[in-house]
Amino acid sequence: MTDEEALRRRQLLRIRGRSVAWVVPLLLLLGISVVDVNTTERFRIISWIVLVPGIAAALCGLWTTAAFAVLSVVTYVLVDSIWFNQYQVGWSDFVLVALGGALATLACAIRLRGEKRMLHMRDIAETTRRTVLRPxxxxxxxxxxxxxxxxxxxxxxxxxxxxxxxxxxxxxxxxxxxxxxxxxxxxxxxxxxxxxxxxxxxxxxxxxxxxxxxxxxxxxxxxxxxxxxxxxxxxxxxxxxxxxxxxxxxxxxxxxxxxxxxxxxxxxxxxxxxxxxxxxxxxxxxxxxxxxxxxxxxxxxxxxxxxxxxxxxxxxxxxxxxxxxxxxxxxxxxxxxxxxxxxxxxxxxxxxxxxxxxxxxxxxxxxxxxxxxxxxx
Known part of the structure; x- marks a missing residue:
């Protein structure tokens, strides 16, 4: 997916000029938590919460992505602690969620830098074109x-x-x-x-x-x-x-x-x-x-x-x-x-x-x- 396609996608996730992109990772986080709590110990999916900061990195800003990375770690600890010790997923997946959040935040920063550069180049191209093709x-x-x-x-x-x-x-x-x-x-x-x-x-x-x-x-x-x-x-x-x-x-x-x-x-x-x-x-x-x-x-x-x-x-x-x-x-x-x-x-x-x-x-x-x-x- 190109940077311009990503920008168009983000523009679609706006209501009355305000971004609602954060709703998508939030619903995913809530959905994973609710399903994990309301299923048996044979169907533990709390580690899937690592997807939340990844989705946020593709749709949201840097600070929102970082917030979802932290929220995912906290939610993981809270949901996993509800279960008895023998059914807990444990520290291995905790490291996965924490590392996934950090990498998602880094990926978001790289994505935003690329989008900023692309917008700058597009503005230069448009200014150049308007200079040549006068109104x-x-x-x-x-x-x-x-x-x-x-x-x-x-x-x-x-x-x-x-x-x-x-x-x-x-x-x-x-x-x-x-x-x-x-x-x-x-x-x-x-x-x-x-x-x-x-x-x-x-x-x-x-x-x-x-x-x-x-x-x-x-x-x-x-x-x-x-x-x-x-x-x-x-x-x-x-x-x-x-x-x-x-x-x-x-x-x-x-x-x-x-x-x-x-x-x-x-x-x-x-x-x-x-x-x-x-x-x-x-x-x-x-x-x-x-x-x-x-x-x-x-x-x-x-x-x-x-x-x-x-x-x-x-x-x-x-x-x-x-x-x-x-x-x-x-x-x-x-x-x-x-x-x-x-x-x-x-x-x-x-x-x-x-x-x-x-x-x-x-x-x-x-x-x-x-x-x-x-x-x-």
């Missing part, structure tokens, strides 16, 4: 948006998924991507790309220039990592860059760097945007010289929402190895209720679908991001 105000830059981030259960480290919306005098730009790998190296690469996107997305009039700046930044980051002697100098990132013009003309510009193409969901159904012809960011040296990014202009119908996901969605599999059918599930939901294409509903639909399909066991960090133009903006 976006509602209706930011004239776009209705929604997002969900699901951390994989196979890694304790933060991943490299990233997204942002950057308004500017030349329109609103949207970026979503996934840096290969995990850990701080992936976070550093994501932060570098987002920093460049926020500056170039605001200042540059052409989306192609923004895309080129992202490619240059990833190349510089790779060279810097290599110069430092790190083993992540070959890191790359897939990404989708969108450009919404200042005046809504019913179109959006798209530059796809080796990422899964976005889905457009609306009252008329669900369709996939054209796949990009660019390699992932960081592999620019493989592109022929003089071949700059060329955005693709795509028409958007009124009410259509663009759904962007990382490969945690497209590569989600169930226990039989079957991949999650993202497009089919979204199409069914929109056909049943056109309002399912709204960003918040769409993100919630995909999030719940992925968790249901995988049984909650994600193999990769998963980001689901949906944007659409606000009506009348």
């Amino acid at each position: 976006l105000p509602p209706g930011w830059a004239g776009l209705e948006h929604a997002a969900a981030y699901l951390a994989a259960d196979t890694e304790a480290r933060v991943g490299g998924d990233f997204y942002d919306i950057q308004p500017g005098p030349h329109g609103t730009r949207v970026l979503l991507g996934d840096v290969q790998g995990k850990g701080l190296g992936a976070v550093e690469a994501a932060a570098a790309l987002l920093g460049t996107f926020r500056e170039a997305g605001y200042h540059e009039p052409d989306l192609a220039t923004v895309a080129a700046r992202l490619e240059i930044r990833m190349g510089r980051h790779r060279h810097h990592s290599t110069a430092l002697g790190r083993d992540d100098g070959d890191r790359f990132a897939t990404a989708v860059l969108l450009g919404f013009p200042v005046v809504d003309d019913g179109t959006v510009e798209v530059v796809n760097f080796g990422h899964e193409p976005p889905l457009a969901a609306g009252p008329e159904g669900v369709r996939s945007l054209p796949p990009g012809d660019r390699l992932p960011l960081g592999l620019g040296e493989l592109v022929p010289a003089g071949d700059p990014p060329r955005p693709t202009r795509v028409s958007l119908a009124p009410g259509e929402t663009l759904l962007l996901t990382t490969d945690g969605v497209t590569e989600a599999r169930d226990g039989r190895g079957v991949f999650y059918g993202l497009a089919d599930e979204v199409a069914r939901a929109v056909a049943a209720d056109p309002r399912a294409a709204l960003p918040r509903r769409l993100v919630r639909l995909v999030r719940d679908g992925v968790l249901r399909h995988t049984g909650g066991h994600l193999q990769d960090d998963t980001t689901i991001f949906a944007v659409s133009r606000l009506e009348g903006v």
Whole structure:
């Protein structure tokens, strides 16, 4: 059982904010005592009381566990002394109960130290993620948006998924991507790309220039990592860059760097945007010289929402190895209720679908991001 599962279990043993975890070892202690006293001498189970501090060590705090360790020894002596000398369990089991209580208290201290460290690391990961993925105000830059981030259960480290919306005098730009790998190296690469996107997305009039700046930044980051002697100098990132013009003309510009193409969901159904012809960011040296990014202009119908996901969605599999059918599930939901294409509903639909399909066991960090133009903006 992981530390996080243990924390969730302890949270369940609370009533109105107060812990009732002590009830479980107390009931066990009383049960063993009552059964031992009310059975014959052929069924002596008082030595089972050694289980009480062990249960307390798994559920309770340090001082509560120590209290149960002492209480178990005292209860053992009192119950055993009730019997005639020839039926008493004796000192051998007394030592077992006392030693079991001491070891349980030590195990509780180790468990609590591990939980504290795990919570600290989780807070660091959450703070890091929030630093990279800054909160976006509602209706930011004239776009209705929604997002969900699901951390994989196979890694304790933060991943490299990233997204942002950057308004500017030349329109609103949207970026979503996934840096290969995990850990701080992936976070550093994501932060570098987002920093460049926020500056170039605001200042540059052409989306192609923004895309080129992202490619240059990833190349510089790779060279810097290599110069430092790190083993992540070959890191790359897939990404989708969108450009919404200042005046809504019913179109959006798209530059796809080796990422899964976005889905457009609306009252008329669900369709996939054209796949990009660019390699992932960081592999620019493989592109022929003089071949700059060329955005693709795509028409958007009124009410259509663009759904962007990382490969945690497209590569989600169930226990039989079957991949999650993202497009089919979204199409069914929109056909049943056109309002399912709204960003918040769409993100919630995909999030719940992925968790249901995988049984909650994600193999990769998963980001689901949906944007659409606000009506009348």
